[in-house]
Amino acid sequence: MASNLVFYTNPMSRGRIIRWMLEETGADYETVVLDYASTMKQEPYLSINPMGKVPAIVHNGHVVTECAAICAYLADAFPEAGLAPPTTERADYYRWLFFAAGPVEQAVTNKSMGVAPTEQQQRMAGYGNYDLTVDTLERAVSAHPYIAGDGFTAADVYVGSQIGWGTQFGTLPKRDVFTDYLGRIMSRDACKRANDKDNALMPAPEPA
Structure with missing residues (x-):
């Protein structure tokens, strides 16, 4: 079936x-x-x-x-x-979920491609500039134990994944706030199960 x-x-x-x-x-x-x-x-x-x-x-x-x-x-x-707050308490949930999907994604992608908007272009770019975006993300992460408040939500899955990959591969700086946040969310059993399942699907390394 x-x-x-x-x-x-x-x-x-x-x-x-x-x-x-x-x-x-x-x-x-x-x-x-x-x-x-x-x-x-x-x-x-x-x-x-x-x-x-x-x-x-x-x-x-x-x-x-x-x-x-x-x-x-x-x-x-x-x-x-x-995994979602009550509808009356979703302001931060939606705000930071889509901040990570929009400005953070754009800023990181552009920086990795060597694109740095001029001061004039920053008015058109939704993220302004890379440093502003990263500093804003840091403030959001440090405001509460989780991105939308005191409880873990779907927004933490997305925001946390962005921060995890970014700090691992150097597209985001390894700031203490990010490290502490990742420690809280990536120790979850569901995250460990997911990693185990995906790692089992990875191609075998080429023989030396």
């Missing part, structure tokens, strides 16, 4: 964010691993995501792409997991 929740991914991709989110929900799901050079760029996957990018999910016949959107969707689809 086919699962009503299918997860399309590659273990060397942003799909690791959604694997963590899925493990947090406790939901049953089917995993479809795609290859960058072939199955990700051809049918039937292009009918799910014409961008030819992962991750994506199909839940009860509905497609959701984009990591922040998938995190928010899964939190609402599986409310028993408690």
Whole structure:
């Protein structure tokens, strides 16, 4: 019997964010691993995501792409997991989830490509400049134990993944605030399970 929740991914991709989110929900799901050079760029996957990018999910016949959107969707689809605040308390939840998906993603990508907007261009760039974005992220992370307050939410999965990758690969600075925050969220059992599952899918190293 086919699962009503299918997860399309590659273990060397942003799909690791959604694997963590899925493990947090406790939901049953089917995993479809795609290859960058072939199955990700051809049918039937292009009918799910014409961008030819992962991750994506199909839940009860509905497609959701984009990591922040998938995190928010899964939190609402599986409310028993408690991964979204009450609707009256979602200001910080939405604010920082989409700050990480927008300004942080743009600032980090541009910096890694050697793009630094001039003072005039900073008026057009949604993130302004890299240093401003990183400082704002640091203040957000240091305001509460978790990004949206006193409890862990889906926003921590996304924001934490961005910070984790950024500090690991040098696209974000290793500030004490970031290190402390990662220590709180990445020790969670769901995060460990997700990493174990994705690591098991990694290609074997080439023989020396």
